[in-house]
Amino acid sequence: MDSGFALWLFAVSLGASALGGMLGMASGIFIVPILTVFGHVDIHTAIGASIVSVIACSCGGAAPYLKGRLTNVRLAIVLEVATTLGAFIGVLLAGYIPVPYLYFLFALILFLSARQMLAKRGNPSGAFAITDAGGWAGRLRLDSSYPDRALGQDIAYQVQRIPMGMSLMFGAGLISALLGIGSGVLKIPAMDTALRLPIKVSSATSNFMIGVTAAASAGAYFMRGNIVAAIAGPVALGSVVGAVLGARILMRMSNEKLRVMFVVILVALGIQMFLEALGIHLLKSSL
Amino acid sequence: MESLLAGVLLYGSWVASATIALGLSLAWIDSRFGTRNLAIFPSISIVTLGIALFILLPVLRVVLMLAVFLRERDYRFGIIAALVLTIIFLGCVVGARTTSLVAH
Numbered sequence: 001m002d003s004g005f006a007l008w009l010f011a012v013s014l015g016a017s018a019l020g021g022m023l024g025m026a027s028g029i030f031i032v033p034i035l036t037v038f039g040h041v042d043i044h045t046a047i048g049a050s051i052v053s054v055i056a057c058s059c060g061g062a063a064p065y066l067k068g069r070l071t072n073v074r075l076a077i078v079l080e081v082a083t084t085l086g087a088f089i090g091v092l093l094a095g096y097i098p099v100p101y102l103y104f105l106f107a108l109i110l111f112l113s114a115r116q117m118l119a120k121r122g123n124p125s126g127a128f129a130i131t132d133a134g135g136w137a138g139r140l141r142l143d144s145s146y147p148d149r150a151l152g153q154d155i156a157y158q159v160q161r162i163p164m165g166m167s168l169m170f171g172a173g174l175i176s177a178l179l180g181i182g183s184g185v186l187k188i189p190a191m192d193t194a195l196r197l198p199i200k201v202s203s204a205t206s207n208f209m210i211g212v213t214a215a216a217s218a219g220a221y222f223m224r225g226n227i228v229a230a231i232a233g234p235v236a237l238g239s240v241v242g243a244v245l246g247a248r249i250l251m252r253m254s255n256e257k258l259r260v261m262f263v264v265i266l267v268a269l270g271i272q273m274f275l276e277a278l279g280i281h282l283l284k285s286s287l
Numbered sequence: 288m289e290s291l292l293a294g295v296l297l298y299g300s301w302v303a304s305a306t307i308a309l310g311l312s313l314a315w316i317d318s319r320f321g322t323r324n325l326a327i328f329p330s331i332s333i334v335t336l337g338i339a340l341f342i343l344l345p346v347l348r349v350v351l352m353l354a355v356f357l358r359e360r361d362y363r364f365g366i367i368a369a370l371v372l373t374i375i376f377l378g379c380v381v382g383a384r385t386t387s388l389v390a391h
Contacts, residue, residue, distance in 0.1 A: 080349075212346075
């Protein structure tokens with residue numbers, strides 16, 4: 001094993017994860033483009049390494065949300081049926097999708113994520129409205145409450161439009177398996193537009209879910225031999241350390257500056273991936 | 288249930304990360320000083336073990352949720368948790384039966 005390359009993998013994953021953690025984003029979306037474009041790693045190997053780092057970040061970061069009663073575990077397990085099913089289909093498809101298409105799909109997801117990052121996110125309208133009591137959420141007892149520190153009281157919320165949320169989550173699982181990312185780009189509309197969860201509950205629950213979603217595809221990729229330990233090991237370790245650091249720095253940096261920086265990075269990586277899809281390699285130098 | 292899951296995920300992440308770190312350090316020592324497999328088995332397989340632990344951690348979390356739901360006699364959610372485990376298991380079976388996409 002080339003220890004210089006391992007160190008580089010560790011360092012870039014740490015950086016990507018620290019950056020991602022500062023805006024509550026999974027690092028996976030940066031890892032695959034960095035590994036393929038700059039590290040000249042095969043895209044399937046990069047996806048395998050990235051999916052392990054997604055699990056590591058989810059598991060490593062779940063505890064504070066769970067202890068703070070922000071995670072809706074009942075809702076999570078229901079939605080996980082859809083995300084793991086999506087991941088399963090993604091694993092089946094992964095072998096048949098030509099590599100240039102994967103790059104193209106990745107570029108598309110990067111551009112969509114950049115656009116999503118530009119739009120400000122707040123609590124969705126009607127987040128706390130109690131409307132239909134006899135629906136899915138009522139029958140499965142998914143409605144819950146979370147403690148709001150600023151107000152010093154528990155806030156009750158209702159989960160809405162479960163079927164639409166499940167469909168979007170299926171798509172999120174599929175994209176997650178195909179590209180080795182957390183697919184926040186599909187989960188955010190699922191959580192905000194369909195389920196209409198308060199933003200804190202939504203972040204905590206999606207972080208909790210992504211570990212299981214990623215495990216569904218990572219398990220299959222591991223059995224298939226797509227996870228290369230020499231690459232995935234340093235990436236996973238770097239991501240965990242980065243996530244811990246990112247959470248600490250979070251408080252000290254202006255959110256607006258970060259957001260702009262993120263959009264620029266996402267667009268730049270998107271252009272790179274798009275060029276790779278067309279077979280144009282701007283960066284020839286090998287590490 | 289929340290505090291149980293929080294503890295398992297937190298300590299599990301520590302164990303898996305430490306295993307990967309140990310494997311990578313041993314592999315680094317091997318390459319730096321020309322020793323071959325300082326550990327009894329190849330250092331890289333310790334890294335693989337750490338990765339496997341990370342993949343198993345969320346699965347363990349679903350198993351625990353299943354156990355809690357069954358103990359609370361919440362059979363509807365027990366079935367949902369079992370369904371998630373089945374899908375993950377099927378994925379692994381499919382993965383084991385198909386060939387690697389990585390060019391070696």
